[in-house]
Amino acid sequence: MRQHLFFCRKNRLTLSLTALFIVVIMAFYFIKSTHKVLIHCSSQINSVFGDNETYPTFSGIYTFMLDDGQGYISVNGIFHTQSDTYTVQKIIKISLHTVSYDQVFYDIKQASVQSLTGDNLPDTLYVRYILSPFTVIALDKTLHNSYLIRNLYSPVLVCNPMN
Numbered sequence: 445m446r447q448h449l450f451f452c453r454k455n456r457l458t459l460s461l462t463a464l465f466i467v468v469i470m471a472f473y474f475i476k477s478t479h480k481v482l483i484h485c486s487s488q489i490n491s492v493f494g495d496n497e498t499y500p501t502f503s504g505i506y507t508f509m510l511d512d513g514q515g516y517i518s519v520n521g522i523f524h525t526q527s528d529t530y531t532v533q534k535i536i537k538i539s540l541h542t543v544s545y546d547q548v549f550y551d552i553k554q555a556s557v558q559s560l561t562g563d564n565l566p567d568t569l570y571v572r573y574i575l576s577p578f579t580v581i582a583l584d585k586t587l588h589n590s591y592l593i594r595n596l597y598s599p600v601l602v603c604n605p606m607n
Contacts, residue, residue, distance in 0.1 A: 482510040482540070482550075483583060483591055485603035489521075493573055500525045500573060504532060508593070508603060510583075514539055514555075519574055523565055533560035536575060543580060549596075552579040 486507045493499045504521015515538055523530040537556045543549040554577050557570075571577060581600075584592040591603045 482512065482515070483603065483605070484509050485591055485605045487593070487601040487603040489601050491573075498526050500569070502532070502573060506601065506603075507606070510538075510540055510550075513541070517552075517575065523569060523573070525569075530565040530569070531562045532565045532570075532574065533563040534558065534565075534570070534574070535560065548584065549580055549582050552581060553577070 486505060488505050489502065491502045493501065501524045502521055503524075504519060507516075507518040507520075509516045509518075517536045517538060519532055519534045519536070521532050523532050535558045536554055537558075538552050538554055541551045541553075543551045554575070559565075565574070580596055582592075582594050582596075584594070586592045586602065589605060591605075592599055592601075593603050594600050
């Protein structure tokens with residue numbers, strides 16, 4: 445009696461490896477398709493860091509490109525102190541970790557900061573006023589086409605998605 449084709453040892457091994465390969469490809473596709481994009485948006489800001497004319501101000505644009513676990517924040521604008529004016533052109537690579545699932549707080553840690561050619565803002569002013577090395581933010585979808593980005597204490601800015 446002749447043995448059936450599927451029960452041959454060589455064919456069973458080939459079928460098993462093929463099935464394993466298909467499962468691995470499907471798992472990779474599933475993981476890649478569930479990659480979560482948080483936000484890609486831009487917002488204009490005019491910050492006054494105090495109650496009188498001696499405090500510094502920043503007028504510029506923050507651009508957020510935040511994916512699940514990492515991302516970039518671009519900061520461009522003009523920083524004014526009482527005596528000086530600085531140009532701000534920075535790209536910050538960050539790591540992003542969820543702090544609280546119920547209120548959607550994220551811990552942002554800077555991996556690297558790149559100053560572009562026109563940037564002349566001193567690092568001390570950058571860390572104090574523009575973006576701290578350790579930041580916690582919340583992202584809330586407010587309307588169909590905007591996000592509210594806030595810190596632990598108050599709303600900071602409304603961010604509109606980029607097309």
